[in-house]
Amino acid sequence: MDKKLEPLFTPWKIGNCEIKNRIVLTSMGGTDLFGWMEKNHFDKDGAKFIMNVAKNNCGLVLPGCQPVYNPMLGQWLENNKKMYKDLAAWMPEFHKTGAKLFVQLTAGFGRSFTVSSMMEMLYNTPVLNVLSKPFMNLDKITASASPSPNRWSDRLPSREITQKEIERFVESFAKCSKMLKDAGVDGVEVHAVHEGYLLDQFTLKYVNKRTDKYGGSLENRYRFATDIVKAIKKECGNDFPVSLRYSVVSKTKGMRQGALPGEDFVEVGRDMAESEQAVKLLQDAGYDMLNCDNGTYDAWYWCHPPVYMPENCNLADVEHIKQFCDIPVVCAGRLDPRVAAQSIAAGKLDGAGFARPFLADQEWVTKLMNEKEEDIRPCILCHNGCFNMCHYKGVPNDQELSDSLHLARCAVNAETMQWKKHKIVKAKVPKTVHIVGGGIGGMEAARVLKLRGHNPVIHEKSDILGGTFIPASAESYKGKLRELLEWYRLQMTKMNIEVHLNDEIKDLSSFGGSPVIIATGSVPRILKRVPGHEKMVEACEYLNKTKPVGETVAVIGGGLTGSEIAYELALQGKKPIIIEMKDDLVSQKGVCLANSSYLREWFALNKVPVFLETTLKEVRDGSIICIGKDDKEIEISCDSVISCAGYIPAPLTEGSKNVYLVSDCLSIGNLRSVIWRAYEVAMKI
Secondary structure, eight states: OOGGGGGGGSOEEETTEEESSSEEEOOOTTOOSSOSSSSOOOOHHHHHHHHHHHHTTOSEEOOSOEESBOTTTTOBGGGOHHHHHHHHHHHHHHHTTTOEEEEEEEOOOGGGSOOOHHHHHHHHSHHHHHHHTTTOOHHHHTOBSSSBOOSSOSSSOBOBOOHHHHHHHHHHHHHHHHHHHHTTOOEEEEEEESBTOHHHHHHOTTTOOOOSTTSSSHHHHTHHHHHHHHHHHHHHOTTSOEEEEEESOOOEEETTEEOOTTOOOOOSSOOHHHHHHHHHHHHHHTOOEEEEEOOBGGGHHHHSOOTTSOTTTTHHHHHHHHTTOSSOEEEESSOOHHHHHHHHHTTSOSEEEESHHHHHOTTHHHHHHTTOGGGOOOOOSOOTTTOOOOOBTTBSOOOOHHHHHSOSOOSSOTTTTOTTTSOOOOOSSOOEEEEEOOBHHHHHHHHHHHHHTOEEEEEOSSSSTBTTHHHHTOSTTOHHHHHHHHHHHHHHHHTTOEEESSOOOOOSGGGTTSOEEEOOOEEEOOOTTSTTGGGSEEHHHHHTTSSOOOSEEEEEOOSHHHHHHHHHHHHTTOEEEEEOSSSSTTOSTTOOHHHHHHHHHHHHHTTOOEEOSOEEEEEETTEEEEEOTTSOEEEEEOSEEEEOOOEEEOOSSOOBTTEEEOGGGTSOOOHHHHHHHHHHHHHHO
16 A cells, blocks of 8 residues: 555544544435335335445444434334334344444435525416425425525525424434434434535524524534434433534525635635534534535535535545544545545544545545556536436526435446446357447447456547547546546556457448447538638547637636636636626536536636627637527627537447447447446446
8 A cells, every 4th residue: 555545544433433534425315224215114225325435344334314304205214113123133243344324314404405406386276286295395395585586596585494303303213313322323424514515504693593492602502413413312311423424614695696716705605613612512512533524515516516616625624623623523525535644644634534436436446546547437516417407597496306316326337326227247149349449438448348247449530549538537636637638548558358459340240240339429510501610620620639729718618627727728827708608607418517617617607708698690800699588699709619509419320139329429428428328338238
């Protein structure tokens, strides 16, 4: 093992509970042991994920947050006795790994509850509102510290939760904790004075306007959280460890307004001065650990950092707050293991929290220990598979129902939390399978085919593997994407997969009757109806550095591709101008609000000109002509124009009985759709 990593693998204690190393799996919705947004039960898929992580040298494992009051069907978590018995029967096998298990219990979401268009309809249609309450009581689920707007929707506001309801939550936390203790669980984590969830909404002055014992003073605003730990300790004893998920600083300017890294702003939530007092109050109430990051749902990119956020974005604040308490402190959020190890060695941190990396590769800690870091499949911070709650103007959460009900899947690992659907089954009759195209889709298909016992052969027309993922990963901040590309290339080498570079296939006749996978990708959509379109630089031409651009650059298209290019241009010191036909930037399904809100707010803060509801009419030398939302012509001066108008599938041939299409040559999607489709096709052959 690299000596710099050794501090991560030293023992520590939470209360009287000894943990074998400092690696902590922090909770993610969807990895729950008692089910997620469904009838409570002992969840075998969640248990499999948790066991995989524990077997691979994680010290402390926290499954996904478990609502003590389930939003679906209104179940109280203590009522299903059988699932606790099932958990008790499973725990001895878990403990054989040497890991410890804390189950995270949540009071819920309050104004942060993710609202869909269907929920808006249920809430605002009187008959449906009444009929839906037995299985989804939105009035109860979204209740907050005080009346307030929902993070996602203007059509489903939060009412004030009553003291009686608060007391019922406290009671349930205590009962569930005792049942978990009796089942052999090592501790619980209270969720959360963190991320702007319900308990946090009580602590935050911009949400909590109460005048009773739960509002006003710092002690009152934190009373809900302190009442919970006192009740748990009374029921379970002082030796039963209780952690708290905690946001050190809210990084929030107002309702639906986050504060970006380095921004000068007035904090409306918890600032550092309050946090220094709060951690002592929480410690004295009985909490044995603080599991920390920053942010709220209004500043969601701190809690769920996209690739645009700096590495170790929360570490300095967590290290600071450790000075004001005497209990262990864990940090999470784009954390680099070596940086975390250095902090632990210096006594500035007690544990290192990781979440999404475990979705991409449950074995990553073992590989880290065994000096096989090149084999770690990296998380690319995309949220496409695990947490793709998408929000843009006029739409609360644009998300497939299957995604809402099945969180914690992974864009880069098709198997995670989908083991029944995506699993390697050996081929009965090994075959040679030709793959036309060596992008991510082609390489994923080859990898799965090889694992099944087939002989895949990749034919790539260029001199390097990667396809359109090469430009897609080219921006300066996309190091994690480049790591994924290198991981795929390495797998091709290590698995001895036959690769033919500079091998353009124009017809399939030479393959005889062998199965063929077409992974030839797509071609750019050319705006041929726009006079002067030939003056534009296509997005991939810019990203591949085959065509230079000037200082002031008009970016045509404000979807994810165009917004990311504009962000990169600005980081380079150039002056991007975004032209978008829709009424919001990144107005597309599959892009998490944590990602899209960062870009929108970054452009606003840095005064990047954005023209919404605007259409390109003509490209001239030194300017473009557009039609604005008032139907008037606008002339915008610029040195260059980059076209981000989307892509069109470009299959070499149509699919047939023995020919399979994957990647963007089938339909335009994102990395998740490319990898999952390639996996599924490779399993069919």
